[in-house]
Amino acid sequence: MSSIITVDGPVASGKGTVARQVAEALGFHLLDSGAIYRAHALACLSRKINFNEIKILEEQAQALSLKFIGETIWLDGADATAEVRSEAIGLAASTLSAIPEVRAALLQRQRDFAVAPGLVADGRDMGTIVFPNASLKIYLTATAHVRAERRARQIAKQHVAYKAAQRLAAGETMSAKQLIDKGKSPTIMSLLETIRAHVPDEVEDTLRRDVEAMIRRRDSQDKSRAIAPLKPALDAIVIDNAEHSPSETVNVVLSLWKLRSAAL
Numbered sequence: 001m002s003s004i005i006t007v008d009g010p011v012a013s014g015k016g017t018v019a020r021q022v023a024e025a026l027g028f029h030l031l032d033s034g035a036i037y038r039a040h041a042l043a044c045l046s047r048k049i050n051f052n053e054i055k056i057l058e059e060q061a062q063a064l065s066l067k068f069i070g071e072t073i074w075l076d077g078a079d080a081t082a083e084v085r086s087e088a089i090g091l092a093a094s095t096l097s098a099i100p101e102v103r104a105a106l107l108q109r110q111r112d113f114a115v116a117p118g119l120v121a122d123g124r125d126m127g128t129i130v131f132p133n134a135s136l137k138i139y140l141t142a143t144a145h146v147r148a149e150r151r152a153r154q155i156a157k158q159h160v161a162y163k164a165a166q167r168l169a170a171g172e173t174m175s176a177k178q179l180i181d182k183g184k185s186p187t188i189m190s191l192l193e194t195i196r197a198h199v200p201d202e203v204e205d206t207l208r209r210d211v212e213a214m215i216r217r218r219d220s221q222d223k224s225r226a227i228a229p230l231k232p233a234l235d236a237i238v239i240d241n242a243e244h245s246p247s248e249t250v251n252v253v254l255s256l257w258k259l260r261s262a263a264l
């Protein structure tokens with residue numbers, strides 16, 4: 001199948017968001033390959049498999065019972081989305097994904113996503129190893145500092161939204177009452193905006209520093225491993241998106257695809 005777009009890049013480079021929006025715009029399937037490695041890591045940790053037991057780690061990769069339904073990730077028949085997306089599981093996935101037997105066991109599962117009308121695949125080695133013949137290869141990047149700021153903001157938002165939902169459920173949210181008084185619906189998003197103003201800067205700063213340290217560690221593991229290291233394919237278009245919003249990057253990718261697909 002020729003309609004494959006690969007989007008590779010390091011942690012928090014925006015590849016997940018960009019890949020999802022490009023897939024939606026084109027009506028293509030989406031492969032979040034990181035989620036497969038993460039689900040494998042979670043399955044191994046839940047079963048308390050030792051990270052030195054290569055044969056068992058490989059068997060677990062082959063036997064992985066995993067399904068993506070919309071944004072939900074089902075592992076062993078249960079909704080594992082939140083755990084799979086956690087930073088701790090990301091780091092464990094980074095460690096386990098350096099094992100050649102694990103990568104080999106998960107390769108065909110990823111290639112099976114390439115079905116009509118097309119696929120947008122996001123990961124670390126989509127353009128180099130999994131889909132070397134993809135028609136368009138993108139490599140997204142930004143400095144670790146910028147990526148840490150983005151990820152810290154995302155985590156803070158999730159935390160604030162969670163707290164807002166808890167307060168709303170307990171009926172003790174002032175801002176909800178104020179919104180109702182104003183005749184507005186107290187959606188989580190509007191609550192978020194109100195409560196967001198009260199997250200102290202120091203909390204975000206500490207979070208950003210922690211996240212940056214984690215990002216640097218994961219970048220270094222992913223780039224230095226012997227097999228399928230994170231790097232742009234020779235024919236990839238490298239986009240530094242530090243100064244761009246996700247929608248600007250999406251538009252650039254869609255324009256590139258228009259040019260490329262006209263020539264197919």
Ligand code: DC
Nearest residue numbers: 033034035037093094097123124125
């Ligand atoms: O993209 P992510 O953060 O969800 O990926 C989690 C880890 O999985 C990443 O640090 C390395 C590994 N991974 C990989 O080795 N190859 C891929 N194609 C995708 C992810």
